Amino acid sequence: MKDIPIFDGHNDTILKLHQSQDSDMVFFNENAFGHIDFPRAKKGKLGGGFFAAFTPNENYHVEPEKHLTKTGYDMPLPPPINQQYALNYTNALAAILFKLETASSGALKVVKSKAELTDCLKQQILAAIFHIEGAEAIDTDFHALHVFYQAGLRSLGIVWSRPNQYGEGVPFRYPSTPNIGGGLTDAGKRLVKECNQLGIMIDTTHLNEKGFWDVVHLSDAPIVATHSNVHAICPISRNLTDEQLQAVKDSDGVVGINYAINMLRADGQFDTNIPLDTIVEHISYIADNYGVDHVALGSDFDGTRVPDSLKDVTGLPRLVDRLKAAGFTEKETRKIAYENWVRVLGRTWKD
Numbered sequence: 001m002k003d004i005p006i007f008d009g010h011n012d013t014i015l016k017l018h019q020s021q022d023s024d025m026v027f028f029n030e031n032a033f034g035h036i037d038f039p040r041a042k043k044g045k046l047g048g049g050f051f052a053a054f055t056p057n058e059n060y061h062v063e064p065e066k067h068l069t070k071t072g073y074d075m076p077l078p079p080p081i082n083q084q085y086a087l088n089y090t091n092a093l094a095a096i097l098f099k100l101e102t103a104s105s106g107a108l109k110v111v112k113s114k115a116e117l118t119d120c121l122k123q124q125i126l127a128a129i130f131h132i133e134g135a136e137a138i139d140t141d142f143h144a145l146h147v148f149y150q151a152g153l154r155s156l157g158i159v160w161s162r163p164n165q166y167g168e169g170v171p172f173r174y175p176s177t178p179n180i181g182g183g184l185t186d187a188g189k190r191l192v193k194e195c196n197q198l199g200i201m202i203d204t205t206h207l208n209e210k211g212f213w214d215v216v217h218l219s220d221a222p223i224v225a226t227h228s229n230v231h232a233i234c235p236i237s238r239n240l241t242d243e244q245l246q247a248v249k250d251s252d253g254v255v256g257i258n259y260a261i262n263m264l265r266a267d268g269q270f271d272t273n274i275p276l277d278t279i280v281e282h283i284s285y286i287a288d289n290y291g292v293d294h295v296a297l298g299s300d301f302d303g304t305r306v307p308d309s310l311k312d313v314t315g316l317p318r319l320v321d322r323l324k325a326a327g328f329t330e331k332e333t334r335k336i337a338y339e340n341w342v343r344v345l346g347r348t349w350k351d
Helices: 012-019 022-026 038-043 083-103 114-123 143-151 186-198 209-218 242-249 279-292 311-325 330-348
Strands: 006-011 047-055 074-075 108-111 127-131 151-155 172-174 202-203 254-257 294-298
Touching: 006 127, 006 254, 012 022, 012 047, 012 083, 022 038, 022 047, 022 083, 038 047, 038 311, 083 108, 083 127, 108 143, 114 127, 114 330, 127 143, 143 151, 143 186, 186 202, 186 209, 202 279, 202 330, 209 254, 209 311, 242 254, 242 279, 254 279, 254 330, 279 294, 279 311, 279 330, 294 330, 311 330
Parallel strands: 006 047, 047 127, 108 127, 127 151, 151 202, 254 294
Antiparallel strands: 074 172
16 A cells, blocks of 8 residues: 555645745755645655646635634635736746756656656656646637647646636535536637547536536536535535536546545534544545545645645555555555546546
8 A cells, every 4th residue: 555656636836836936945845835845745655646727816815714604604706817817827837837847857747648647657756737727817719728738738627716708616605505606608618629629638626516517518528526525525515416426427537535624524614623534534425426436636735724634745645544444445545546547537638
């Protein structure tokens, strides 16, 4: 079990590095800045993951405690952002990722094909997938999409939770169904088809339920949610219903389990004092009801608050131990840790 690499469905590390003055120094030296740096990734057996370029709203910060309801919370979403601002910000974040690749002297590679991904996992080279979270940077003529693809983009989340020109996301609301708002716009439907043609994985994370079903009906690739959990366990709007999980299975897709405390806990609260078994509970629910081939890991490191029992990327081996304690075999654990991601990407990418 100790030799199993972990491939992670989502992190916001390059956004975190964007806040530092010297991203290379911060990333390649062990420190307490965020959840991931290169030395800690090695300690945590991290084989790679989706490195997200996310454009935040300027001057937007929400304190959950100020938006409590009688039963939970309902946090307001920021307004939409314009395409040029998002494009500039996305370019800056992508540049950080490619600069890390150059500075790593071969220890980190931005992978663009299944062959490159599997080779990195075998050679213990940190495999990074360039992912954009929220398609605001993409113009509706898709010029930017094609340029980003040539640069290495291989995964795209249609929305973050705020609305954009392609669709609507869900608010951060507990308890709540994800069935909030309308489906994909006409441009959003064309975006799905364009991504299919190029071989860019479509991420349904943050998308509302009607938009999710639009992707299911339109896409010819496996349905993926890179960092979402089980609504039946934690009924927050961000988590997936049983019907959605069945659609993921039917498409031979996968869900990466998010470590966000308020998406794990049955009570939806922001209390970090929860055991690793809470993460395992969400994994087991999907494995038991929809098959172990359709669940993976999607931490949301550097983008959320994780359990104290995990702390950061160095806690991943402890999570693998908890999977073993829960009865998962080594073969099943390998699927959850990285093989399911490799399979789905192999069915999606054209390279």
